[in-house]
Amino acid sequence: GDSVTQMEGPVTLSEEAFLTINCTYTATGYPSLFWYVQYPGEGLQLLLKATKADDKGSNKGFEATYRKETTSFHLEKGSVQVSDSAVYFCALSEQDGANNLFFGTGTRLTVIP
Amino acid sequence: DAGVTQSPTHLIKTRGQQVTLRCSPKSGHDTVSWYQQALGQGPQFIFQYYEEEERQRGNFPDRFSGHQFPNYSSELNVNALLLGDSALYLCASSFRGLGGYTFGSGTRLTVV
Numbered sequence: 001g002d003s004v005t006q007m008e009g010p011v012t013l014s015e016e017a018f019l020t021i022n023c024t025y026t027a028t029g030y031p032s033l034f035w036y037v038q039y040p041g042e043g044l045q046l047l048l049k050a051t052k053a054d055d056k057g058s059n060k061g062f063e064a065t066y067r068k069e070t071t072s073f074h075l076e077k078g079s080v081q082v083s084d085s086a087v088y089f090c091a092l093s094e095q096d097g098a099n100n101l102f103f104g105t106g107t108r109l110t111v112i113p
Numbered sequence: 114d115a116g117v118t119q120s121p122t123h124l125i126k127t128r129g130q131q132v133t134l135r136c137s138p139k140s141g142h143d144t145v146s147w148y149q150q151a152l153g154q155g156p157q158f159i160f161q162y163y164e165e166e167e168r169q170r171g172n173f174p175d176r177f178s179g180h181q182f183p184n185y186s187s188e189l190n191v192n193a194l195l196l197g198d199s200a201l202y203l204c205a206s207s208f209r210g211l212g213g214y215t216f217g218s219g220t221r222l223t224v225v
Contacts, residue, residue: 045216105153105154106155
């Protein structure tokens with residue numbers, strides 16, 4: 001079945017450090033891949049997505065590339081800010097959101113000044 | 114433009130009771146999905162409603178049921194509550210299930 005394996009947290013970084021959060025997936029078809037972010041006390045917000053192999057999703061300085069050969073969708077940001085502190089979830093769906101989302105367990109990021 | 118609205122925000126129930134959670138989708142959206150997020154875990158899909166019918170269902174027991182109304186709003190009902198049902202329940206809406214979902218802030222259910 002479909003599943004997402006996400007880098008264990010928590011992750012603590014200093015401001016302006018480089019961020020990588022690893023995500024690998026298992027899927028029977030050709031899924032769409034997503035990164036969602038959850039700030040304290042809030043619901044999930046879509047951060048970025050990619051719908052086919054080699055696509056790069058990007059938003060707010062975050063990037064992730066859909067790598068079919070390694071079944072990965074790692075999240076990166078070159079210089080994190082305190083405001084990036086949140087929980088990040090990698091997710092997949094078998095179509096572009098038409099089917100339900102399978103989520104990873106989440107990675108809590110804390111950025112310290 | 115209001116996003117997804119969920120009510121109540123917090124709820125405490127006793128084991129064995131029944132609970133109803135409510136969701137109003139984002140304007141223009143007609144599909145509603147419900148997710149359960151246990152503490153420290155990722156959300157898990159419960160079911161999805163479209164055109165007032167349950168279109169997909171995740172691996173949840175029949176104690177979990179839902180409904181969608183003609184105005185696209187939705188309810189999640191849980192019967193015979195167990196301690197393990199304590200979680201954040203998230204509602205997500207979309208247009209025909211396409212193009213990504215908008216999530217609400219959730220209802221925090223505590224079963225004691």
